[in-house]
Amino acid sequence: IHESQSCFPNSVSSLSVDAQSLQKQIDELSTFSDTPAPSVTRILYSENDVLARRYIKNLMGLSGLSVREDAVGNIYGRWDGYEPELTPVATGSHIDAIPYSGKYDGVVGVLGAIEAINVLRRSGFKPKRSLEVILFTSEEPTRFGISCLGSRLLAGSEALEKALKTTVDGQNISFFDAARSAGYANDQEDLSGVFLKEGSYSAFVELHIEQGPILEEEGISIGIVTAIAAPASIKVDFEGNGGHAGAVLMPNRNDAGLAAAELALAVEKHVLESGSIDTVGTVGILELHPGAINSIPSKSHLEIDTRDIDEKRRNTVIERIHQSAIIISKNRGVGLSEFKIINQDPPALSDKSIIQAMEAASRELDLSHKLMISRAYHDSLFMARISPMGMIFIPCYKGYSHKPEEHASIENIANGVKVLAVTLAKLSLN
Amino acid sequence: IHESQSCFPNSVSSLSVDAQSLQKQIDELSTFSDTPAPSVTRILYSENDVLARRYIKNLMGLSGLSVREDAVGNIYGRWDGYEPELTPVATGSHIDAIPYSGKYDGVVGVLGAIEAINVLRRSGFKPKRSLEVILFTSEEPTRFGISCLGSRLLAGSEALEKALKTTVDGQNISFFDAARSAGYANDQEDLSGVFLKEGSYSAFVELHIEQGPILEEEGISIGIVTAIAAPASIKVDFEGNGGHAGAVLMPNRNDAGLAAAELALAVEKHVLESGSIDTVGTVGILELHPGAINSIPSKSHLEIDTRDIDEKRRNTVIERIHQSAIIISKNRGVGLSEFKIINQDPPALSDKSIIQAMEAASRELDLSHKLMISRAYHDSLFMARISPMGMIFIPCYKGYSHKPEEHASIENIANGVKVLAVTLAKLSLN
Numbered sequence A, B: 001i002h003e004s005q006s007c008f009p010n011s012v013s014s015l016s017v018d019a020q021s022l023q024k025q026i027d028e029l030s031t032f033s034d035t036p037a038p039s040v041t042r043i044l045y046s047e048n049d050v051l052a053r054r055y056i057k058n059l060m061g062l063s064g065l066s067v068r069e070d071a072v073g074n075i076y077g078r079w080d081g082y083e084p085e086l087t088p089v090a091t092g093s094h095i096d097a098i099p100y101s102g103k104y105d106g107v108v109g110v111l112g113a114i115e116a117i118n119v120l121r122r123s124g125f126k127p128k129r130s131l132e133v134i135l136f137t138s139e140e141p142t143r144f145g146i147s148c149l150g151s152r153l154l155a156g157s158e159a160l161e162k163a164l165k166t167t168v169d170g171q172n173i174s175f176f177d178a179a180r181s182a183g184y185a186n187d188q189e190d191l192s193g194v195f196l197k198e199g200s201y202s203a204f205v206e207l208h209i210e211q212g213p214i215l216e217e218e219g220i221s222i223g224i225v226t227a228i229a230a231p232a233s234i235k236v237d238f239e240g241n242g243g244h245a246g247a248v249l250m251p252n253r254n255d256a257g258l259a260a261a262e263l264a265l266a267v268e269k270h271v272l273e274s275g276s277i278d279t280v281g282t283v284g285i286l287e288l289h290p291g292a293i294n295s296i297p298s299k300s301h302l303e304i305d306t307r308d309i310d311e312k313r314r315n316t317v318i319e320r321i322h323q324s325a326i327i328i329s330k331n332r333g334v335g336l337s338e339f340k341i342i343n344q345d346p347p348a349l350s351d352k353s354i355i356q357a358m359e360a361a362s363r364e365l366d367l368s369h370k371l372m373i374s375r376a377y378h379d380s381l382f383m384a385r386i387s388p389m390g391m392i393f394i395p396c397y398k399g400y401s402h403k404p405e406e407h408a409s410i411e412n413i414a415n416g417v418k419v420l421a422v423t424l425a426k427l428s429l430n
């Protein structure tokens, strides 16, 4: 008997996504923002983040999921299977949004997961393994400089658990004070309850916009992710003597801002030297102190992101950036007071049987699909440490992401939700 | 009869500065700061600025000066001469402080001016021309991007009067709302009362720390300023497409942050190309938008300061910076959405008879002195538009300024106060 027939009495083509409600939810969620529409800014543990979380928990409840939250605010919504002793199948993504970004990144994988549950319920499906929808805390590194904070911790990072005890945000608010202000971390500073054991899930699948232009350009509905590129992030601080912009003559300067400018250009140079189209590097943060037009910068701070699907090649780029930072510091007589690799994660591979399930689902739904790699990282990168993992991509407008113009059509989102629903059904019965 | 004997019955060597009180006032004034000691941050019309102004007005009153304020908060303290119909002699400086700067820049020329008045009173001196101490509003461009706001307006800048109607700060607070919150600008938006006619003063003298290392290195007590270098400031904005730091491949990027980094280095290059030690240029502000580690900068903003004692040479540097901005914009496919010259002031020359008065005062006080140029600009640059002008410099530690380590010894300050007092006396009798 064909696998899809064992879960859906009728053909999968009869599965119905409530596209109108889903679009309405995406639009409503986007209003919880610290910046005006069309931009979205939703920072971890902010008032808007708390309101958005409440909105999601309410939707989970309406979809019949039983909700629990852990100490850092990962939110779990569970649909019990008829063999509840089996390890469950999970899906999910994030709803935090970097400053002035868009309304689809992450959100499609949370609201879409809840809608996939609705699709399965409406079809009459009964899960064998339980199904869980997870909202991960702070996929974006905005507030505390730590990406995938929730999934990284959930996947057992003791280094992160330790680091969080002394982590503060740009306003010097501690991680724990921030978490408590949002109603989390009530058991002092013990986060061990957040850890999940390897094998806690039989599968994890994340639905996400591609954040690249390939699917749209090739007119393909579904991307099936085979691997996630390995991200690394670096913080750099330079220090000079500063001084008055009029009075200190050029030969007497050691300008921390110009050191930062040189390093930013060196990042680009070393990335291009790798010779591979798959190597990328970005200076997204560059701050000068004191930041006055008539003051020579006495301090500068850069945050650098570099990624590759080849871990070794990426690490070579990091080494070259470090060498450049040292040389610039010497040549300019500027102190290199910090060169810190914040994270340097290995890439993750999708699980073969999950890839097969996603391919089969796409085929049964008659949706064009292709295998691809994810150049952006996702919570899936960390879920892969404790569970077989897979990701479903949908096309997005011009590949735009992390800006207000980010857009995915509701048709493409609905297709993704259907593939997710069928994939979850298959994995649940596995 | 010798000029100094006509004003001081006793020898000028008997003039006494109350160094202890003056140091106490400098220390007390430094506590009106938005950042912790030893740094000082005093932003126009902030609560601390208002408190500091009150402190100065109180001291003016205690020194027997009659106080008035104009609509933008320039504060005048007057000691009537015995021929009050003659045009008065003025002195003064500013008390606003850029973020994380020190406690002597400007302050020495305000508190020192009040103490010079005290010195003259204690000596039994009676002014013929009235003497005025002026506290200028916002010498620093911190809040509204306009340097020497008070003196520029007072000296008759109609362009500034017009611009202020639409000027807002970084928080989008209008100049007029900010001024009203500090108790100024109560007559709607009419600032014509601030303007002073050319010839309103027979002389203006400013006492200031050197903000350069020359006097200290050469062991000289008094710098007599013959000219003030010509400052210009420029605002530049670049715009690109931004996007996700992982997903957008390098060839598809137009990174506004890297355009800004290139322009910052180009500013340095063009300044050095001038071939003159007197040409300086600084990028004190460089901001990226959205400012997230995993987001390609879609906007960047630079503020550039460049100065020279040769106006033509400085304007050549500005032209080259503009050319570079255009070329960078083309090469990177980034939009140059703004290249705005905010001000491009001519240099100012000190008045010969004031130079002679300052030299004579230094000689009579037996203080080593030298003629020099001011590389930093000052309110004197604008006072020179309506009055004969002169400046007295005193040594400061390592030439440091605009940072917490800025320091001038009380002995050097007291010497400057004495030279100022004697100079004012001479000019008053002139």
Ligand SMILES: [Mn+2]
Residues within 6 Å of the ligand: A105, A140, A402
């Ligand atoms: Mn993102």
Ligand SMILES: [Mn+2]
Residues within 6 Å of the ligand: A094, A105, A106, A139, A208, A378
């Ligand atoms: Mn995401």
Ligand SMILES: [Mn+2]
Residues within 6 Å of the ligand: B105, B140, B402
């Ligand atoms: Mn200054």
Ligand SMILES: [Mn+2]
Residues within 6 Å of the ligand: B094, B105, B106, B139, B208, B378
């Ligand atoms: Mn000053």
